Amino acid sequence: MVNPSKWQRATGAEVRQACRRGELSGPTSGLALGYVQANLVILPRDWAFDFLLFCQRNPQACPILEVTDPGDPEARLVAPGSDLRTDLPAYRIWERGECVAEVSEIARWWREDSVAFLLGCSFTFEAALLQAGLRVRHIELGRNVPMFRTNIPCQAAGRFHGPLVVSMRPFPPQHVIRAIQITRRYPRAHGAPVHLGQPAAIGISDLLRPDYGDPVPVEADEIPLFWACGVTPQAALLHARPPLAITHKPGHMFVTDLLDSQLDEAI
Amino acid sequence: MVNPSKWQRATGAEVRQACRRGELSGPTSGLALGYVQANLVILPRDWAFDFLLFCQRNPQACPILEVTDPGDPEARLVAPGSDLRTDLPAYRIWERGECVAEVSEIARWWREDSVAFLLGCSFTFEAALLQAGLRVRHIELGRNVPMFRTNIPCQAAGRFHGPLVVSMRPFPPQHVIRAIQITRRYPRAHGAPVHLGQPAAIGISDLLRPDYGDPVPVEADEIPLFWACGVTPQAALLHARPPLAITHKPGHMFVTDLLDSQLDEAI
Numbered sequence A, B: 001m002v003n004p005s006k007w008q009r010a011t012g013a014e015v016r017q018a019c020r021r022g023e024l025s026g027p028t029s030g031l032a033l034g035y036v037q038a039n040l041v042i043l044p045r046d047w048a049f050d051f052l053l054f055c056q057r058n059p060q061a062c063p064i065l066e067v068t069d070p071g072d073p074e075a076r077l078v079a080p081g082s083d084l085r086t087d088l089p090a091y092r093i094w095e096r097g098e099c100v101a102e103v104s105e106i107a108r109w110w111r112e113d114s115v116a117f118l119l120g121c122s123f124t125f126e127a128a129l130l131q132a133g134l135r136v137r138h139i140e141l142g143r144n145v146p147m148f149r150t151n152i153p154c155q156a157a158g159r160f161h162g163p164l165v166v167s168m169r170p171f172p173p174q175h176v177i178r179a180i181q182i183t184r185r186y187p188r189a190h191g192a193p194v195h196l197g198q199p200a201a202i203g204i205s206d207l208l209r210p211d212y213g214d215p216v217p218v219e220a221d222e223i224p225l226f227w228a229c230g231v232t233p234q235a236a237l238l239h240a241r242p243p244l245a246i247t248h249k250p251g252h253m254f255v256t257d258l259l260d261s262q263l264d265e266a267i
Helices: A004-008 A012-020 A045-057 A123-131 A173-183 A232-240 B004-008 B012-020 B045-057 B123-131 B173-183 B232-240
Strands: A035-044 A064-067 A091-095 A098-103 A114-120 A147-153 A163-171 A223-228 A245-248 A254-259 B035-044 B064-067 B091-095 B098-103 B114-120 B147-153 B163-171 B223-228 B245-248 B254-259
Touching: A004 A012, A012 A035, A012 A254, A035 A045, A035 A064, A035 A123, A035 A232, A045 A064, A045 A114, A045 A232, A045 B045, A045 B064, A064 B045, A123 A173, A163 A173, A163 A232, A173 A223, A232 A245, B004 B012, B012 B035, B012 B254, B035 B045, B035 B064, B035 B123, B035 B232, B045 B064, B045 B114, B045 B232, B123 B173, B163 B173, B163 B232, B173 B223, B232 B245
Parallel strands: none
Antiparallel strands: A035 A114, A035 A245, A035 A254, A064 A114, A091 A098, A091 A245, A147 A163, A163 A223, B035 B114, B035 B245, B035 B254, B064 B114, B091 B098, B091 B245, B147 B163, B163 B223
């Protein structure tokens, strides 16, 4: 049986090896504390230029940590020795924009021309918020963060386009200001919020009905803050409908060797 | 005859239109003050993924301001209404890594699959250094900045690889510290220096014999600071030898509508 506190204090490499051995198959929130976790998108080479351009044009939603060479399953920069085909707890297989399977390894779907994109993740700035003494509601409630499709269009790139997806975290006013100051230091983990206070202005009609994740209440003395979200590329995949795409299962991230502090641009 | 002070106070769009009409063919240093200028690299679509990846992996040398869609000669994000085929004062045409022509417009070389890369340029942080009261030697001397090939390899990407090229600016110790603090605010204009004080440690044997640009003396009480340089991709082109590439002529940049202050990440 998995001992969660053991994996809390593990390194990124230890978590990846446990995934590879099949010992870890659940969400990675709270594991290998201090190590940067990443969203994963894998596409065939002939779709990779459009998607790399999509990331470059929408850096708050899609902050690139690494892009692998075609056919190379190792994240040589952020996780030397890793194997992206086995080192995540769970994957999703997408065909023509539809999720057709959830699997624990992807050897069968990996191709000679597969290109893997690792994108920064909000776990990094949430760790910084917690360290600064801010309370992060969905973590306290043990829920997934609520995420919403907005009416803000992403900058299109070739076949990729779609709405910006945002995650929402409520704070009292003094902590709103502090949260903006803290998260702006992490542009490779979505950076500062993109909106606050007026959900309707960005096309969100009901904060209690997120499009992804779990609902989280906003108290009367709180203001909702909205960050660009790593689910945005999955929304763009729905539109682009590539023949094959592979992503992480939401919440089941790739754990790198990078330290959260290495993404802190204020250091 | 060109009146330089007129173009100093011009907008980016006015400088581009003057280039288009053939009225401006010289270096753009000091023109349209306050507007961001950019390095240009144009490649065929099937070389663009490798080069985009090269830029992504070497962001200090190749900070991306915009990448155009294949075949689209307009920089829609940073200079709406522009035409990259005519709006620079001078271009260089490269065949298999060799510069074969310098021209004032590139209509004949533009292809249906041409992709243009606009990369940030040190003019942006030099303006910030001058505004902070620092003296920038090569500007005072009316010379081009000295640039050196180092022994620091860039992260390769597909067919693109090569040494990091750096530019050198000398400062007295107090201004070294200030210059680091100021330039770190502009990651999309090369950001903080990559080295200081020990040229031999990065493979530079003689500061008075730069590989590109003009020599600039370092006084006894000064320390040389080295920044990643936008000439780095031209060094990588030499190695990759694509059938066709088009760049700006050094010093003859593309002037955007962006303001220098928009690249200041501290704002």
